[in-house]
Amino acid sequence: MTKIVIDPGHGGIDPGAVSGNHQEKDFTLEIALGVRDYLTANYQATLLMTRTTDATVSLTQRTDYANANKADYFVSIHINAGGGTGWESYIYNGGVSPFTVDAQIIIHSTVMDVIGPKYGVRDRGKKRANFHVLRETHMPAILMENLFIDTDGDLNLLRNASFIHDLSHGIGLGIGKALSLPAKPAKLYKVMAGSFESQENARDRERYLEQNGIEAVVVTATVNGQLRYRVQAGAFSERSNAEARLAEVKKGESRMLLLSKSSQTTAQRKGGSLGGK
Structure with missing residues (x-):
């Protein structure tokens, strides 16, 4: 060098x-x-x-x-x-x-x-x-x-x-x-939208993001000897663009949480009415 x-x-x-x-x-x-x-x-x-x-x-x-x-x-x-x-x-x-x-x-x-x-x-x-x-x-x-x-x-x-x-x-x-110095490889800011033990759960997150207009891909990583499935929602050369995408992902996660709570409440109500009959 x-x-x-x-x-x-x-x-x-x-x-x-x-x-x-x-x-x-x-x-x-x-x-x-x-x-x-x-x-x-x-x-x-x-x-x-x-x-x-x-x-x-x-x-x-x-x-x-x-x-x-x-x-x-x-x-x-x-x-x-x-x-x-x-x-x-x-x-x-x-x-x-x-x-x-x-x-x-x-x-x-x-x-x-x-x-x-x-x-x-x-x-x-x-x-x-x-x-x-x-x-x-x-x-x-x-x-x-x-x-x-x-x-x-x-x-x-x-x-x-x-x-x-x-x-x-x-x-x-x-x-x-x-000096004809070699350029450094471009630094990329990767937005991770989840890490899962189950590939199926990672695919579910990938599909949900894409349904909400956010391109995503499942990548693998080994953490402490364990295979993990990570959902990557983009890679950017500019930090500001990565932060903007992260904000979009967080909004999507908030919607998912609300939908999940709503589904649980509906299921509980149905279960209660069935149990009363």
Whole structure:
């Protein structure tokens, strides 16, 4: 499985670039965690981070960590400063593999496709530099400068939760494409409308649901060594759709309960009148 190290720049006693009360280390961690979560949710990959809290981690510790774990790719997240505006990416300015170059192209274009048109972010281009984390890592690596903390327009975007969400997802999507990560199987929310020891009882529940416009199917499962017949009333990729179907099933169960009580009452009355004769 592809192993990726995500590196939120700065942290702890090293705030990075500063603008008023805003510090680079906080933005880099927020973005990096968003990238990790996106990759975790959508791809099959092993995700490691150089820090997940406001911890002090030296440059050497970052690259040593990636090298010791034999990572396949290294992603360093930073915020720019110096009065400019926009987004840019870097790879090492020495000898690098064709894969490193191609990955930068894919990630860069993917991110800009997400944040460029929607937020008007300027594309500052694909660049190369002699940064420690690019030079000392033994695997392909990229460093991203995500806007300028000391430019009002850029800072406003960095403070915007929707922008951070889209930026993180754009970076994650770009990494997924560049590394050809296999997608995770779609998660399905299954609605179970009953579990029975008797197949006949399960079929009765299945027929009742279908009579009330709810598609159902009987599936088997082994619970504590016992064969059970379960009635499944749908499988959905969206949780909200599954919850809506569950509400329909519960309404049907309420009707069944009322009908059952009504039948019992009628039977008792008939039994009473017969017994009186």
